[in-house]
Structures are given as C-alpha cells and as structure tokens.
Amino acid sequence: MRxxxxxxxxxxxxxxxxxxxxxxxxxxxxHTVSETKQxxxxxxxxxxxxxxxxxxxxxxxxxxxxxSDDPIYPTYGNSVVxxxxxxxxxxLEKYAIVQFKKGCVFYSSKTNGGKITRKINDTVPSxxxxxxxxxxxxxxxxxxxxxxxxxxxxxxxxxxxxxxxxGSYDERTQKFYGTQKPxxxxxYMADHPSGxxxxxxxxxxxxxxxxxxxxxxxxxxxxTRREDINFATPLxxxxxxxxxxxxxxxxxxxxxxxxxxxxxxxxxxxxxxQETPARLDLYLIVILITLFIALALLIFSxxxxxxxQKDSRHP
Numbered sequence: 618m619r620x621x622x623x624x625x626x627x628x629x630x631x632x633x634x635x636x637x638x639x640x641x642x643x644x645x646x647x648h649t650v651s652e653t654k655q656x657x658x659x660x661x662x663x664x665x666x667x668x669x670x671x672x673x674x675x676x677x678x679x680x681x682x683x684x685s686d687d688p689i690y691p692t693y694g695n696s697v698v699x700x701x702x703x704x705x706x707x708x709l710e711k712y713a714i715v716q717f718k719k720g721c722v723f724y725s726s727k728t729n730g731g732k733i734t735r736k737i738n739d740t741v742p743s744x745x746x747x748x749x750x751x752x753x754x755x756x757x758x759x760x761x762x763x764x765x766x767x768x769x770x771x772x773x774x775x776x777x778x779x780x781x782x783x784g785s786y787d788e789r790t791q792k793f794y795g796t797q798k799p800x801x802x803x804x805y806m807a808d809h810p811s812g813x814x815x816x817x818x819x820x821x822x823x824x825x826x827x828x829x830x831x832x833x834x835x836x837x838x839x840x841t842r843r844e845d846i847n848f849a850t851p852l853x854x855x856x857x858x859x860x861x862x863x864x865x866x867x868x869x870x871x872x873x874x875x876x877x878x879x880x881x882x883x884x885x886x887x888x889x890x891q892e893t894p895a896r897l898d899l900y901l902i903v904i905l906i907t908l909f910i911a912l913a914l915l916i917f918s919x920x921x922x923x924x925x926q927k928d929s930r931h932p
Contacts, residue, residue: 645682645683645684646682646683647680647681647682647683648680648681648682648683648691649678649679649680650679650680650681651678651679652676652677652678652679653676653677654674654675654676654677655674655675655676655677655855656672656673656674657672657673657674657831657852657853657855658671658672659671659672659673659852659853665833665852667712667833667852668704669703669704669705669708669711670701670702670703670708670711670712670831670852671702671703671704672700672701672702673699673700673701673702673831673852673853673855674698674699674700674701675697675698675699675700675829675855675857676697676698676700677695677696677697677857678695678696678697678698679694679695680693680694680695680696681693682694682812690814690815691814692812692813692814693812693813693814693861693870694809694810694811694812694813694823694859694861695810695857695858695859696807696808696809696810697807697808697827697829697857698786698805698806698807699714699716699766699805699806699807699808699829700803700804700805700806701714701803701804701805701831702801702802702803703802704802705802706798706799706800706801706802708802709775709778709794709802709804710775710834711833711834711835712831712832712833712834712852713765713766713774713775713831713832713833713834713837714765714766714767714806714829714830714831714832715757715759715764715765715766715829715830715831715832715837715851716757716758716759716766716808716827716828716829716830717755717756717757717758717827717828717829717830717846718752718755718756718758718825718826718827718828719752719753719754719755719756719825719826719827720751720752720823720824720825720826720860720877721737721750721751721752721753721824721825722737722739722741722750722751722811722821722822722823722824722825723735723736723737723738723739723750723751723821723822723824724736724737724738724816724818724819724820724821724822725819725820725822725862725863725865726818726819726820727865733865735822737749737750737751738818739811742760743756743759743760743843744757744759744760744761744762744842744843745760745761745762750811754844755828755846756843756844756846757841757843757844757845757846758808758827759843762839762840762841762842763839763840764837764838764841764845764848765834765837766806766808766829767806769795772795773795774834774839775794775795776793776794776795776796777793777794777795777806778793778794778795778804778805778806779791779792779793779794779804779805779806779807780792780794780799780801780803780804780805781805783801783803786805786807808827808829810823810825810827810859811823811825811859812861813861813862813863813870820863820870822861822862822863822870823859823860823861823862824860824861824862824874824877825858825859825860826856826857826858826860826874827856827857827858827859828854828855828856829854829855829856829857830851830852830853830854830855831851831852831853831854832849832850832851832852833849833852836848836849836850837849858872858874860872860873860874860877862877
C-alpha cells in the first residue's frame, strides 16, 4: 500500500497542525511517551522453509505533540516501524508484509442536554477508492488491490521499501529499495495513523486495531479484495493499537479498546439504508410477479370453464 510517511519533527508538526485545534505558529515539541519492540527471530524456520528470513521487528511508539499556542490539548497518536532482515539482499523480495486493520476514526461532541453524538467525517483510500474511515470488521490495509503493504502499482510491491544507516529511520538519509539496493539486507516501512485531538467541531477520536504480518511473497496474491483476509498463512503477526477515545465523564482520552463505546457506525447505518430499499424493491417485484401469475391462472381457469360450458350446450 502506497503511503507517504516521515518521522522528522518538521513533517509531523506540519501534518498534525493542519488538523489540530488552533493556528500553528511553528513552535512546539513531540514528546515520546513510550516505545516497545516485538521481535520474531524465525527459530523454527525449517518447518516453514523460510530460513533466509532472519528477523521481523515491529517497533511501536506512543507520542504526544504539543503546540506552543495550545499548551492544554496535545495531539495523541501511535506509530510503528516494521522492519525485516534476510540473509542476503536477493532474499528480501522473497517476503512481503501485509497489514490488517479494524475500527473507526470519528468525531464526538456533547450537547447541552448531555447527549453524546458521534459522526464520521474522514475518508481513507482503500483498494482504489475513498471510503469512510470506519471498518467494523477486519480488512486488508492497502490503498490499491495489492495487499502487500506500501506497494506501488507502477514500481512494484518492493520499490517503496526503505533502508537507512543501521538503527536509523531518518528520512533525510533513507533510500528507496526501488531506486538503490541496500548493502545490508535490512528494509523497513512505517505507519503513522491518524491522531486524536480536541478540534473546533468536537473531539477527534481514533479507535483502530492493527495486525501486521509477514508472509512468503509468493503466497501473497497480486490482486485481491479488502475483505480477503485469509488468503494465506503468515509466518508471524504482531498486533498493535491506535486507540484514543474521549470520555466526557472523565474529561480525558481513554486508550483501552475495551473502553470504546459500542455504537452503530454511520457507515453501517448507511449500508442498511441503502440495502433496505433494494430489498423492498425485490419484494415488490416478487409480489407483483406472483399476483400476475395468479391472475393469469384465474383468467385461464375461467376461460376454460366458459369453453367447456359452451361446448356442452352445442354438442
């Protein structure tokens, strides 16, 4: 899936300031709250015939972006770096990362009467179309029909892989795999989902779950549907979340997916509204056809009786 990302301070502030409450003055700072790392060392590689894959790592960062002109309300978010290493540069293209996602990005507000309203304003590119940023069920996280993460329809599924100096993800020194091959067989990608903040129209909330998996590239289809999540068995997967849902009673964002309110997403309601007229039209058609057949049978029966009576009167 083609995603443009950056970990630099300037890019992050510029991106978030366009969506945050208040006017960005160019001053602020990013505070990293925590960082966790998950490693897969492929110790049982013989059972999957994948011993040239040496490592798959997911590093998750929890951060807050503080703007100098809004010292009360930061922007909250999580980001990840997904990285893998093989025993040779040639083996890098034998593996592909696919990410799955579930959940919604939505705005919430509280009326003077105490009623909490929620609505979805944001859209996201998904499989060649812009759709509401709300997925009640697990789907493949991809902008195009190739499920491989960060793939490029023009350059191929590996061209946008990044590589850098050892241990660095700085965009100023990163290089693209499609432009120049690395000397070390280590490549990475990143995901920086939408953040949560206080906006002019209410609270922007994110309630997203992710599952980032690595597969043998030969087992990942080049084209599929976003709902086709069982196309192959991954070598391993790492789960992570980007959850910040505002609790009006507590006056703060909650970060546990269990605290996310169970409510019917507008997109789901829209689908039901669109589905209901279609079903009604189908039912009306079936009823009309049934009535037509019944009427035809009655006319045929009456005509048959009339002809038999006529024949009996005129032997």
